[in-house]
Amino acid sequence: MKQTMRLLLVALLAGTITLGGYKMLEKETPISFAPQPTSHYIPTNLTAIGEALSTDFTEAAEKTVHAVVHVKNITVSRQPTNIYEYFQGGGQPRAMIGSGSGVIISPDGYIITNNHVIANAANLEVTLNNNRTYTAKLVGTDPGTDIALIKIEGDGDFPFIPFGDSNDVRLGEWVLAVGNPFNLTSTVTAGIISAKARDLNQFDGNPQSFIQTDAAVNRGNSGGALVNTRGELIGINTAITSETGSYVGYSFAVPSNNARKVIEDILEYGNVQRGILGIQVGNLNTEVANKMGVDETQGVIIGGIEKGSGADKSGLKQGDIIKKLDGVQVNKFADMAGYLGSKRPNDVVEVTIIRNGTEKTLPVTLVKLETTSIDDLGIEVKNLNKAELKERGLSNGVMVTRALTPEIARYKLEGIIITQLNDETVNNIEDVKSIMAQRNYRSPIKMTFMDTQGQMNTFIFR
Structure with a gap:
């Protein structure tokens, strides 16, 4: 026991001497907290908000809300009441009501809307932003572009939205979607141009060229206005892409140049005059380019020429790659379809092509698509x-x-x-x-x- 106590005291003494020696030899190093450079982290959404606040949305909204109207479509169908009426027709008349929006485009009351808003209408009612209601008459429609023209009559001039040039819109440009859904009076949402010349194949395979935006558009906004920050009409809101039927981030508008051409044709000719080059075409991509032995991967390649067409007479050839129309860039078929959609038969279009690696421009007279x-x-x-x-x-x-x-x-x-x-x-x-x-x-x-x-x-x- 005494031996154990003796060993314990020796161990404690050795530990004390070692720790004391370490402390005497240790060099003091003071600890300091140096000030760090200040970092300012700005959430990305605040950047967008800052840019938005520098744009005068209020002026554009004030210029447009009173020219966007609520359109009520009253259709009458007959409900068969017995087996004879079911097979032979007839039955009790039944009124059904649909609605959408419209845009007044002239002081004398002409209104653009979507064809699907007024389809099969027995009666059309238009309500302005001041809650005044008018009976409208149908002037004409074009199901291919989903554009319709109606008209109301009044004692004075109506507020209207002037046309802008939809060819001038740019990706990222701020826009307003103005609608009059569900008769709530005009409603304004803001967004940017997400894409141009967007082709939606679900429209019965009908090639179209839409402006895509992320401004919120819902069902009742169909036929409403897409306007720039100057309050000019650059599109007619027509469709959304959604699995639920409600807005989820993308909406689509018929470009104003195309819509304007449609209504001018309706007023002048009673129907739409479509001008075509007279070619069969396909989009370029890497696979097609490799097969054709060309370096281009953007543009429209001519797969065939219609005999006697403007393309035939101008000297366009199979295998030519269309890059521009009147100086407007053509990267895909929707670009070409959208631009030609604003043209008429007998218009001359400067077609820039690449043939055997050489660029050349040929004037082509459009022919009528019948x-x-x-x-x-x-x-x-x-x-x-x-x-x-x-x-x-x-x-x-x-x-x-x-x-x-x-x-x-x-x-x-x-x-x-x-x-x-x-x-x-x-x-x-x-x-x-x-x-x-x-x-x-x-x-x-x-x-x-x-x-x-x-x-x-x-x-x-x-």
Whole structure:
């Protein structure tokens, strides 16, 4: 026990001496907290807000809210009450009400809206931002662009929004979406231009060129105004992309240049005059460029030339790559479709192409696109000139340009030439309209046509 205590005291003494020696030898190093450079972290959304606050939204809003109206569409349908009325037609009339927005574009009361807002209307009512209501009349529509023109009458001038140039809009530019949804009086939301020349294929395969924006647009805003910060009309709000039916971040507007051209055609001609180059085209990408042996990956490549068209007469050739139209850049087909959508037949367009690595510009006179839809068959057809018919060995017929329904699209009828309907000769689209107008809507349709391989066929649609 004494031996253990002795060892413990020796250990304690050795530890004390060691610790004391370490402290004597240790060099004092004072600890200091030096001031660090101040960092200012600004959330990214505050940057956007700062830029927005430097833009005068109030002036643009004040200029436009009173010219955007609420459009009420009253349709009348008949509800069958018995089996006889179900098969023969008739029944109790039933009123259905739809609504949307519209934009007054002239002091005498002309209003642009969407075709789907006023479709099948028996009566149209327009309510202004001051809650005054007017009965409107339908002037004309163009389902292809989803644009309609209506008119109201009043004692004085109406507030209106002047047109801007939609070709001048830039990505990132601030815009306002002005609508009059659900008769709540005009509502304004802000956003930026997210994309230009956006093609939405769900519109029955109809090639379009929309302005895309992140300004909030909901169902009742259809037909409302997309305006720049100067209060100029640069688009007609038309569609949203959403799985829920409500706004989730993207909305789409028909460019004002296209909408303006549509209504001017309706007022002058009663229908829309579409000018085309007369070519078959495809978009360029790396795969196509490699196959063609070209370096370009942006632009529209010409896959074929229609005989007798403006493209044919101007000297455009298969394999040419279209890069510009009147100096406006063309990166994809939607760019070209959007620009040509603001042009008319007989307009001359300067087409800049690349051919064999060399850039050149050729003037092309646009020709009229003459089409009509055969709704009962779910197809659209166009007239053919003599040269096109001769090339296929035919003396008459109209060509199917596109399918109007997913069911018909499966049959891939584009390019076939219809020579007869119900055993009557078809020379042009006027013959098509006449034949279809005379038939009993319950009777089958017999269609005789030449397919793309040159074989004659007959289909009977029941």
